[in-house]
Amino acid sequence: DQQVKQNSPSLSVQEGRISILNCDYTNSMFDYFLWYKKYPAEGPTFLISISSIKDKNEDGRFTVFLNKSAKHLSLHIVPSQPGDSAVYFCAASYNAGNMLTFGGGTRLMVKP
Amino acid sequence: GAGVSQSPSNKVTEKGKDVELRCDPISGHTALYWYRQSLGQGLEFLIYFQGNSAPDKSGLPSDRFSAERTGGSVSTLTIQRTQQEDSAVYLCASSQQLNTEAFFGQGTRLTVV
Numbered sequence: 001d002q003q004v005k006q007n008s009p010s011l012s013v014q015e016g017r018i019s020i021l022n023c024d025y026t027n028s029m030f031d032y033f034l035w036y037k038k039y040p041a042e043g044p045t046f047l048i049s050i051s052s053i054k055d056k057n058e059d060g061r062f063t064v065f066l067n068k069s070a071k072h073l074s075l076h077i078v079p080s081q082p083g084d085s086a087v088y089f090c091a092a093s094y095n096a097g098n099m100l101t102f103g104g105g106t107r108l109m110v111k112p
Numbered sequence: 113g114a115g116v117s118q119s120p121s122n123k124v125t126e127k128g129k130d131v132e133l134r135c136d137p138i139s140g141h142t143a144l145y146w147y148r149q150s151l152g153q154g155l156e157f158l159i160y161f162q163g164n165s166a167p168d169k170s171g172l173p174s175d176r177f178s179a180e181r182t183g184g185s186v187s188t189l190t191i192q193r194t195q196q197e198d199s200a201v202y203l204c205a206s207s208q209q210l211n212t213e214a215f216f217g218q219g220t221r222l223t224v225v
Contacts, residue, residue: 006154034213043116043203043216044155089155099145099168100205100214104154 003027004092006103013110019077021106023090026071030092034100035064035075038087047088048075080110114138116217118204124223125194133189133220137206144187145207145214146179150200158202161187194224 005024013019021035031052036044050057050064050073057064063076077084087107091100117136125131137144146158157171161181172178176194181187191198201221205214 036216041218041221043118043205043218046213046215049213099157099160101157102147102155 002104003030004090004101004103006088006090006106008106009104010107010109013080013108015082015110015112016079019075019080019084019108019110021075021077021088021090021108023073023075023103024071025073025092027092027094027101028071029094030101031094032092033064033066033073034091034093035062036089036091036102037084038089038105044089077108080108082110082112084108085110116204116206116215118202118217118220120220121218122221122223124225127196127224128193130190130192131194131222133191133202133204133222135187135189135204135206135217137185137187137204138215139185141206141208141215142184143207143214144181145205146187146189147203147205148200149203149219153200155203158189191222194222196224198222199224 034049035047037047038044048059048062048064050066055066066073087105089105090103093100119134142163144161147155159179160168176192179189201219203219205216207214
């Protein structure tokens, strides 16, 4: 049973436009959510996180939105750049320090 | 060290052989995780160490897989009698006890031929 799901395996966006990556979860105990970015042949790198006490967190071009009632979070990248092309994983955890549960990833392609 | 270090970066082995993958976590991080990513798949949790607690082995796919963490630092993931379906990138990550942001190594690409 997948507790964290990313239903779109891939997304293609034009440079300068907004990229919206979605993630759904089923475990209501999750209270901390993260997004990771992964380039080929590299390990995932942390991008942005959000605690369940918030519904929005912003860091430069990246904003994460959390809708607890819908058990849904999204990552917005504005404006998208070709260097953003990578696989994006959302992850969730509960009880700080516990294991992260990852979604299956979404491959983002930003076209110049 | 500055980041999580994994070795080797690439490993090709024959079916049936045993392999050992090594992870050096960030100094001071008490939590250490092993994940793997098979071709076209997401990140699959394997095992998790937290301080001196018993590891969470719930993600290990079979009894051919085992891991240990010596002295609360370096970890070794061992796969015995490797099979072709074990081919994947094995990723190690570490985090501070109360910080859920995990830092990943570059991974070990294992190919079983």
